[in-house]
Amino acid sequence: MTTITLARGDITEQSVDAIVNAANSSLLGGGGVDGAIHRRGGPAVLAECRHLRETRYADGLPPGDAVATTAGDLDARWVIHTVGPVFSASDDRSATLVSCYRRSLRVADELGARSVAFPAISTGVYGWPIDDGARIAVETVHATPTSVTDVRFVLFDEQAFRAFVVVVD
Template sequence: MKLRIEPGDITEISVDAVVNAANSTLLGGGGVDGAIHRKGGPEILAECRRLRETELPDGLPAGQAVATGAGRLPARWVIHTVGPTYAKTIDKSDTLASCYRESLRVAARLGARSVAFPAISAGIYGWPMDDAARIAVQTCRAMAAEVGPGAGPDAGYVESVTFVPFSAAAENAFRAAMDG
């Protein structure tokens, strides 16, 4: 599975699946979540509402992932995942890693060959960017055997993961994590 960095706006990346750093309500919000809902249009929100009415009446738990169509985005699907809020006194690293693992598993089940990730939890949820990038890169590398091209003839697989940092600081953190 190829990992790459493409700085910019995740709503403009042409991939099979875009990962949304959602909140547990799945009904839109700020940051990446708001941008995906605005650019993707009302179709995404309608699907999220259906999920809340059926499978997820209490919302999406942190570390889990679920897919909807991508509406007007240049992607086929949006994979929604809820990152943990950073806390200095509680290690939630495994929950953050789970966001990447579960999103890749959903992508493979969908048949998505290319996936774009934002820096999950590194915005309003306060995760330090260097650590968020390290967890993202390490987790995606570790998932290559399970969801990458060598996953097996009957399994869906992900060929490429694109990290889409929004700022220069985020880009530098992802480059350092890729080189580390």
């Protein structure tokens, strides 16, 4: 059984088996959660991401997919990188957002991870409305068969935290 908990704060400070990175398709770092994970994880994370770009993902990681690297200097064993969709009011991309959570849990299972910290994927610069993003995240985790026993949503600000509280309660 998977237990969902909520935490407000910095995902890079979580002590878990795997931290999920809301990455961009380049896998080479960026802003927000992605930049924070790369900065705190150190050069080992970037080195593995570069290797992935040179070998498996020459064109970048596709939205909705997920791949793992070392966690470097983070208090975790792995970082699971996933690329969320950019929100569009005219094009329903929710299936891609669902896939981010499902694929991340599948990768966690392949690694043997039992505790995973997720950010609110696509709800930052990618513009996904936080209320809908929270609903999709929680419903997808509940509906996805997994061996992960502890899913922690780590929300950076109060608005995101409140949106997740409404869905979890």
